[in-house]
Amino acid sequence: MIGLSWLRAMLVVWRKELLDGVRDRRSLLSTLLYPLFGPLLSGLLFGFIANQQREAADVAIPIAGAEHAPELIEWLEVQGATVVDAPADPRAAVLAGEVPFVVAVPEQFGQRMAAGQPIEIQLIVDGSRNDNRAAVGHVETQLASYSRELASMRLLARGIDPMVMTPVEVRQVEVASEQQLATSLFSFVPLFVLLATFVGGMQMAIDTTAGERERGSLEPLLLNPVPRSAIVVGKWLATVAFALACVLLTLVCCVVVLEYTPVREFGVQLALGPMVLVSVVLATVPMALLASALQMLVASFARSFKEAQTYISLLMFVPMVPAMVSMMSGLGDSLAAAAIPVVGQQMLIEQAFGGEQPGPLGFVLAGGSAIVCALACVAVTAGLFRRETIVFGR
Amino acid sequence: MIRAEHLHRSFGPLVAVEDVSLDARDGQITGLLGPNGAGKTTTLRMLYGLLRPDRGRVTIDGIEVGSDPRAAQAKIGVLPDARGLYPRLTAREHIRYFGQLHGLRGDELERRSAELITRLDMQAIADRRTEGFSQGERMKVALARALVHQPNNVLLDEPTNGLDVMSTRAMRRLIRDLRSEGRCVLFSSHIMQEVSALCDTIVIVAQGRVVARGTSEELLAQAGCRNLEDAFVLLSGVASREELGGAPDLEARP
Numbered sequence: 061m062i063g064l065s066w067l068r069a070m071l072v073v074w075r076k077e078l079l080d081g082v083r084d085r086r087s088l089l090s091t092l093l094y095p096l097f098g099p100l101l102s103g104l105l106f107g108f109i110a111n112q113q114r115e116a117a118d119v120a121i122p123i124a125g126a127e128h129a130p131e132l133i134e135w136l137e138v139q140g141a142t143v144v145d146a147p148a149d150p151r152a153a154v155l156a157g158e159v160p161f162v163v164a165v166p167e168q169f170g171q172r173m174a175a176g177q178p179i180e181i182q183l184i185v186d187g188s189r190n191d192n193r194a195a196v197g198h199v200e201t202q203l204a205s206y207s208r209e210l211a212s213m214r215l216l217a218r219g220i221d222p223m224v225m226t227p228v229e230v231r232q233v234e235v236a237s238e239q240q241l242a243t244s245l246f247s248f249v250p251l252f253v254l255l256a257t258f259v260g261g262m263q264m265a266i267d268t269t270a271g272e273r274e275r276g277s278l279e280p281l282l283l284n285p286v287p288r289s290a291i292v293v294g295k296w297l298a299t300v301a302f303a304l305a306c307v308l309l310t311l312v313c314c315v316v317v318l319e320y321t322p323v324r325e326f327g328v329q330l331a332l333g334p335m336v337l338v339s340v341v342l343a344t345v346p347m348a349l350l351a352s353a354l355q356m357l358v359a360s361f362a363r364s365f366k367e368a369q370t371y372i373s374l375l376m377f378v379p380m381v382p383a384m385v386s387m388m389s390g391l392g393d394s395l396a397a398a399a400i401p402v403v404g405q406q407m408l409i410e411q412a413f414g415g416e417q418p419g420p421l422g423f424v425l426a427g428g429s430a431i432v433c434a435l436a437c438v439a440v441t442a443g444l445f446r447r448e449t450i451v452f453g454r
Numbered sequence: 455m456i457r458a459e460h461l462h463r464s465f466g467p468l469v470a471v472e473d474v475s476l477d478a479r480d481g482q483i484t485g486l487l488g489p490n491g492a493g494k495t496t497t498l499r500m501l502y503g504l505l506r507p508d509r510g511r512v513t514i515d516g517i518e519v520g521s522d523p524r525a526a527q528a529k530i531g532v533l534p535d536a537r538g539l540y541p542r543l544t545a546r547e548h549i550r551y552f553g554q555l556h557g558l559r560g561d562e563l564e565r566r567s568a569e570l571i572t573r574l575d576m577q578a579i580a581d582r583r584t585e586g587f588s589q590g591e592r593m594k595v596a597l598a599r600a601l602v603h604q605p606n607n608v609l610l611d612e613p614t615n616g617l618d619v620m621s622t623r624a625m626r627r628l629i630r631d632l633r634s635e636g637r638c639v640l641f642s643s644h645i646m647q648e649v650s651a652l653c654d655t656i657v658i659v660a661q662g663r664v665v666a667r668g669t670s671e672e673l674l675a676q677a678g679c680r681n682l683e684d685a686f687v688l689l690s691g692v693a694s695r696e697e698l699g700g701a702p703d704l705e706a707r708p
Binding site for chain 2 (some may be wrong): 064071072073079083084176217275276277278279280281282284285286287349368451452
């Protein structure tokens, strides 16, 4: 027997598959693009929205008849707004889109104010223009709070608590608002990280199994005097390396998005300290081992590259199920749940991102069970590689 | 030295190989000749240990393939039916990969790779990725990686399939060289001329059975024909003597 230890044989296969994978544009793209697409794209999107909102606050307020209401102008300027004179024909200017809106102050402003009568201030807008909505909303809010402040002062002057004015306080919870969208999108981050373990190694898992057979290189490979288990483990660990690279890139992108774009302004609560990242990586390594092992097992059954792709895309639902359950009803924190692979990882990652340090027991339970399942999958795959129907195709 | 004794193999109801025995000696070229579907590839796969025979046994240099396949595989170099390459690896990387899997490393591995590259006249393509290689170039890579561990026994499954004239001649030269080095060469083919030009011993298989064996002279005598193609057609049972007799006398292609 030629002296090639199991370990060295495995490493030879591992190195070759890594080299092959790095040169494969398809593998690289799926590993590299996924982290970029998700967090980075949404980060940029929300950065853009946040900028629009900030710009809305910076829009100068054109006021017609400003000379009638010096108190209002002064108040607005204290709030940080810039007040400019309105164009000669406000309606035409708004209609033509020269200014987003015009605030028209009536001549009797001072007179009615003194009399304590309601003052009608016109806000001339063109409701068909979407791009002005943020600016109009902003000035509307400002005028409303001016009105509230006046009312409070009047009540106080009469010795009445201004609270009587708000027997019911309505606070809008706008589900479609950008904020809500941003926070709910970032609640997907744990799922995103878990999915990365599946996406990163996907092409590798297919290429080294169904792909290897389809291009007719499996038969020559298996003719080498090397245990099948060493070949399978080498291929598996190469797939894992890609999956982990994808996880790390995803985390880097999350950090970049949170640090360098204004999504934090939307109230995204996501802890991302070094300890958090270490915990997340610790939780995902067993997940990557399991994901890659599952994918190789499934791809080994497939008759062709395409068929393997179909099966493996379906496999992506595996990490989604516990994530969905968690988002809808929470996973709880029972030990039994923590010991279920994928569910356990989801819990650990959620805890870590939520800013609480998961205990060592969670890591041991979730990691241990995932590794046991992964090894079982690898053992079955190695068994498949000994089967003639799998080696020669059916 | 490859010895197969009474190999049987069926796939479901289909009997692919039935009672095939053969001896391929060192320093000889043995040809496995038969029409398509005769069971040549199945037989070879049992010889190199990727298919288990239902019955019978195979020994390579005295090592039983069934009980110690890896030790046997260390002693054979195979050009199998499937000879796919990795499109993103260079020719040299292919040779290196298989050499490493045979336990070679370092200078020894590099030296042998370089030798094979020179021997197979592939210096120009050695460091190119194999994507886009011609049939002949692909064949050279597949051969080089099969021979990197200098196996005593070489099994080639239809080695000239799909090759042009130049590549075919190079392949024949290589097969003869391997014999003169004292190795045991066994190859399968469905081309009569090729087998008769190269082989010391010819084994004709048809429908999974050995129907005749011997040198080309012995086969001619056995069939009572003047040329080998007739003998092959007759012995493999593709056509009867009457059918042959009715046809114009077939000349062997040059």
